Amino acid sequence: MLFALAAAPAPEAPAHYDVLIRGGTVFDGTGSPGRKADVAIDGDRIVKVGDVPKGATAGTVIDATGKIVSPGFIDVHSHASPGIETPELAAALPILYQGIATVVINPDGKGPADLAPQFERIRALTPGVNLVPMIGHNAVREAVMGLANRDPSPEELARMEGLVARAMDLGAFGLSSGPFYVPGKYSKTPELVALARVAARYPGAVHSSHIRDEASYDVGVLAAIAELIQVSRETGIRGVVTHMKMLGPSVWGKSGEAIRMIEAARAEGLSIWADQYPYTASGSNLAAALTPDWAQEGGPAALAERLRDPAQRARIRDAMAASLVLRGGAATIQIRDYPTDRSLEGKRLDAIAAAQGLDPRDMAIEMLIKGGAKTVSFNMSDDDVDAIMRQPWTMTSTDGALVRFGEGSEHPRAYGAFPRKIRAYVLDRPVLPMAQAIHSMTGLPAQVFGIVDRGVLKPGAFADVLVFDPRTIRDTATYEQPHAYAQGVVAFFINGRAAVLAGKATPGRFGRLLLRPR
Numbered sequence: 001m002l003f004a005l006a007a008a009p010a011p012e013a014p015a016h017y018d019v020l021i022r023g024g025t026v027f028d029g030t031g032s033p034g035r036k037a038d039v040a041i042d043g044d045r046i047v048k049v050g051d052v053p054k055g056a057t058a059g060t061v062i063d064a065t066g067k068i069v070s071p072g073f074i075d076v077h078s079h080a081s082p083g084i085e086t087p088e089l090a091a092a093l094p095i096l097y098q099g100i101a102t103v104v105i106n107p108d109g110k111g112p113a114d115l116a117p118q119f120e121r122i123r124a125l126t127p128g129v130n131l132v133p134m135i136g137h138n139a140v141r142e143a144v145m146g147l148a149n150r151d152p153s154p155e156e157l158a159r160m161e162g163l164v165a166r167a168m169d170l171g172a173f174g175l176s177s178g179p180f181y182v183p184g185k186y187s188k189t190p191e192l193v194a195l196a197r198v199a200a201r202y203p204g205a206v207h208s209s210h211i212r213d214e215a216s217y218d219v220g221v222l223a224a225i226a227e228l229i230q231v232s233r234e235t236g237i238r239g240v241v242t243h244m245k246m247l248g249p250s251v252w253g254k255s256g257e258a259i260r261m262i263e264a265a266r267a268e269g270l271s272i273w274a275d276q277y278p279y280t281a282s283g284s285n286l287a288a289a290l291t292p293d294w295a296q297e298g299g300p301a302a303l304a305e306r307l308r309d310p311a312q313r314a315r316i317r318d319a320m321a322a323s324l325v326l327r328g329g330a331a332t333i334q335i336r337d338y339p340t341d342r343s344l345e346g347k348r349l350d351a352i353a354a355a356q357g358l359d360p361r362d363m364a365i366e367m368l369i370k371g372g373a374k375t376v377s378f379n380m381s382d383d384d385v386d387a388i389m390r391q392p393w394t395m396t397s398t399d400g401a402l403v404r405f406g407e408g409s410e411h412p413r414a415y416g417a418f419p420r421k422i423r424a425y426v427l428d429r430p431v432l433p434m435a436q437a438i439h440s441m442t443g444l445p446a447q448v449f450g451i452v453d454r455g456v457l458k459p460g461a462f463a464d465v466l467v468f469d470p471r472t473i474r475d476t477a478t479y480e481q482p483h484a485y486a487q488g489v490v491a492f493f494i495n496g497r498a499a500v501l502a503g504k505a506t507p508g509r510f511g512r513l514l515l516r517p518r
Contacts, residue, residue: 014055018042019493021467022052024064029071029442029456033435039069041463044496049457060498062491064467068434071442071455072101072464072494073418076275076397077208077242081105083402084131085121091509092128092402097485098418100398101464101494102130102454102514104445107242107399108210109138109178115167119513127511129494130464132451134208135167137177137195138184149186149297157194164198171515173449174206174237175199179227180213181288182296189227193234200237202516204450207231208240208275214247214282215326215379218293221251225258229265229272237271238448243399244274246384247282247377248326255384259391266393273448275395276388278421280380281479283336283399283411286364286373289327292319304369313365320361328379330360334479337374337408338367345409346480349375376411376479386431389421389440395448396421396441405483412482416475419486423474452517463496 019041026037026049038052075095080103083089095103105111112118115133122131140163144156152160164175175196178184192209199205209231211224219227225241232239241262246254265272287296287303295306295316306312324330330350338344344352344367353363367373388394400414413420418441425431432440446455453461466489473488492500497510 014053014057015040017047017056017058018496019060019062019463019498020052020056020058021062021064021069021465021491024067024069024467026457027068027070027435027438028458029439029446031435031439031443034068037069039457039465041465041493041496044463046457046461046463046465047459049459062467064490066471067467067469067490069457070438070466070468071457072466072492073099073396073441074445074451074455075100075103075418076240076395076445076449077107077399078103078105078397079107079400080402081111081118081131084127085118085125087125088404089402090125090127091505092511093505094400094402094415094485095129096492096499096505097489098398098416099466099468099489099492100129100418101466101492102132102451104132104134104173104208104449106134106136106139107176107178107208108181109136109176109184111136111139111176113139113143113163115170115172119170122513126509127513128499128509129511130454130514131511132449132514133172134174134176134206135164135172135199137175137187137192138181140164140195141183141187145183147183147297147299147302149183149294151188152191157191160195161198164195168199168202168205168516171518173516174208176208178210180210182299185212185293186297189230192227192231196231196237197235200235204238204516206238206240206449208242210242214245216248216250217323217326221246221254222257222261225261229261229270232265232270232272233268239270239272240448241272241274243282243397244276244388244394245282245380248379249328250326252381252384255387259387262393273393273395274388274391275397275445276385277397277399277413277417278385278389278425279411279413279417280382280385281376281378281411282380283374283376283413286368286375289333289375289377290320290323290364291316291368295319300368300372307365307369317361317365320364324360327377332378334376334378334409335373336376336410336482340367340370374408376409389425389431392436394440395445410482412475412477412479415477415482415484416486419473419488420475422470427470427473450516451514463493465493467491
């Protein structure tokens with residue numbers, strides 16, 4: 001009997017991918033240690049992380065030997081908007097060169113009260129990075145009540161609640177608040193609770209807050225953290241102490257107490273988190289940093305009018321003395337944006353005042369009358385920064401704006417926060433292991449904010465994939481020369497498209513407006 005021999009199966013054709021990143025050390029964003037692996041991308045998704053056979057081909061092949069491959073970073077506190085909503089800045093190069101794929105916008109309670117027009121502008125331009133929107137408490141309060149220093153009426157509170165609900169319906173990821181700033185500083189805890197309760201009706205919503213006091217201006221930093229915890233306790237919403245810090249010598253060393261407070265809240269079952277930028281200088285403005293709450297009611301124009309009145313000027317001037325002490329003195333305050341006289345940008349308040357023969361308070365008052373100025377304030381201790389950074393619940397942020405290159409004396413965090421954390425706190429001084437640092441920039445913020453299928457390298461995740469060189473990754477922006485792009489990003493893919501190749505940004509923009517899953 002004759003038997004037919006079965007035909008041997010045809011050899012499987014080598015796989016072909018859109019992008020193949022070979023030979024790098026992969027930190028997948030989960031906090032796991034790095035491992036040698038290849039990463040393959042098709043379309044806008046990762047399709048393989050592991051050993052890709054040598055015969056595989058790709059439209060773009062990146063040799064990542066000696067490099068680190070990670071998810072694109074996620075900045076949970078960014079002032080990129082409104083800049084990124086303009087054609088000139090939509091590419092977001094200072095953000096891209098940091099390896100940041102996704103930014104959370106409208107922080108500190110700011111942004112528009114109606115998100116729909118913002119969404120339209122973003123979609124019309126196509127941003128260079130992904131954008132995650134929040135709805136700002138200060139914005140909705142101002143839309144309903146102006147800059148009034150009082151409690152809302154029941155009708156006004158209902159209108160604010162309606163604005164928050166509308167934003168959440170549109171896809172906002174949660175509520176941002178900034179009770180340090182006007183008009184949010186005129187709110188009380190029950191108002192924050194009421195609005196957070198609206199956001200908390202939407203699964204996974206977040207309340208990220210520039211807390212009421214990061215120093216000892218009035219309630220103090222510990223009471224301010226306690227307020228955020230109380231909002232979460234009453235509503236169940238996830239709470240984030242954003243850009244957590246101990247601001248000024250009066251509270252240096254209190255990071256330990258603050259950490260214990262957050263740990264106790266988490267042990268209670270509350271979802272409390274923090275984020276941080278890796279600098280010992282903060283950014284604010286002269287009015288918020290130096291003048292009392294009552295003087296800021298009505299905004300900059302109203303403050304200027306009060307300062308023109310001799311009696312009120314004297315009262316404000318007296319109050320400014322204590323604020324300067326909290327900040328560590330006039331020598332700790334650098335002017336970073338003063339449109340009235342650009343020559344003062346980059347200089348310290350004490351030096352500017354001395355050149356004019358004025359007391360620093362009088363110099364600040366003259367600048368406030370002429371429109372005010374944005375500031376950098378050198379007011380934190382390294383020990384507190386290190387202690388906060390080490391916590392497993394601390395994410396990474398820039399708190400950086402997006403402005404025209406070379407315009408103003410911007411805080412260097414806008415150009416260098418994420419590379420600086422790797423260079424200064426992982427490689428040069430081992431405050432954190434690399435796996436934890438990358439987790440704080442990727443998988444952790446994706447988890448906390450509920451950003452689905454991002455922040456990790458795994459099959460099926462969106463292909464926001466970064467390749468950087470640990471030998472060259474660094475921030476180059478300084479307080480004196482802040483407009484300088486970070487170095488070390490070798491290749492960077494946003495939604496599977498090449499945003500950076502061979503260390504240079506490509507012409508395209510591949511970011512997306514991300515909306516809360518519904």
